[in-house]
Ligand SMILES: [Zn+2]
């Protein structure tokens with residue numbers, strides 16, 4: 381049966397968009413009222429919201445490029461590894477990490493724990509359940525696959541390869557936030573959660589912290605590249621700390637920018653629509669967390685700096701029980717026939733999941749990493765970051781042999797973006813990280829005409845809602 385496409389009037393669309401900004405789900409009497417106001421049926425409103433959510437998730441996948449960041453001069457306080465040291469560098473972006481001994485392809489250069497991290501608010505709202513401290517996914521691999529597939533009867537083979545230990549999970553006894561272990565609960569409590577624990581006010585929309593989070597969600601849709609809660613955790617960490625200066629020093633290692641650059645970053649993070657609302661966020665932030673020891677973070681300039689710091693240094697974190705299970709399955713020593721069967725099963729599973737959930741698979745958040753944030757960008761990187769332990773521990777792995785003295789570079793672009801023309805690559809780098817790349821690849825291509833690559837031109841047009849409606853209703 382072919383459905384009739386609804387053609388919305390511009391004023392109806394405008395109002396629907398306004399409502400969507402406020403909330404992604406419209407139900408009950410609110411939906412009845414809105415439909416009546418707009419002279420639409422309730423079903424039309426319902427379907428529009430369904431489609432709008434799909435479109436919004438699609439946008440979030442498309443831009444899911446790993447959020448690696450930095451520029452400015454950074455002084456790592458301590459290197460966890462003796463294999464690397466940092467140099468004062470003349471480059472425009474970061475500061476530079478250099479190998480102090482030969483590193484082989486595939487070798488782990490270092491494993492780093494963030495000084496602070498947080499799951500993205502929308503990600504959490506969408507039932508991507510993760511440890512509130514280390515971001516370890518809390519669902520079993522099977523539950524994870526079931527949710528992403530929308531199929532609660534899926535059974536995964538080799539369940540013993542799933543590393544999720546529900547018996548170790550813990551709640552904050554006051555606010556019921558979940559942790560993967562007693563250690564995470566304890567660490568969070570000692571570092572920042574004493575200040576941020578909502579206790580019985582967890583669901584109270586008038587609590588200052590809830591107001592702050594709500595305001596952030598309304599301004600900052602997926603793809604989230606940063607979270608206001610990362611900033612809240614920084615403040616809470618200092619507030620709770622005995623040695624406040626040590627923490628302030630730790631955070632001050634991350635880049636600082638000129639006022640103009642900070643403006644640009646704020647603009648980029650909040651988008652055109654909301655760039656003027658930084659002041660609102662600042663007021664809510666102050667209401668929730670003001671501390672006289674940190675008064676400069678609450679001034680308009682200080683808050684903008686904090687915002688820019690998190691925006692440019694926040695490294696994206698992605699964790700997944702399913703991918704941990706897949707890695708464990710890959711490592712199994714199986715007879716050939718069983719191996720082929722399992723591989724085919726996994727391939728099909730990913731295809732089916734992609735159909736249902738796109739590439740939006742992980743528990744996502746961001747964190748501040750001292751060493752990683754010293755790594756400069758290259759369009760032909762010799763190292764990459766990953767999160768193979770299903771938590772916030774960042775692994776930097778060599779993509780090729782790196783000789784002693786050579787700079788270790790990661791790419792702030794994903795692999796598709798790296799294939800684009802020099803012009804396209806630098807457009808992205810300038811917009812997101814405010815620098816122009818002078819890596820060997822960019823230098824070699826310096827004489828190429830200033831054209832954007834083909835893929836840049838396509839995909840700009842928005843899919844209209846009518847098309848999406850068919851996609852949706854046919855499911
Ligand atoms: Zn944890």
Ligand SMILES: [Zn+2]
Pocket residue numbers: 552553554555556557573576577578579
């Ligand atoms: Zn709590």
Ligand SMILES: [Zn+2]
Pocket residue numbers: 758759760805817818819820821822823
């Ligand atoms: Zn380059």
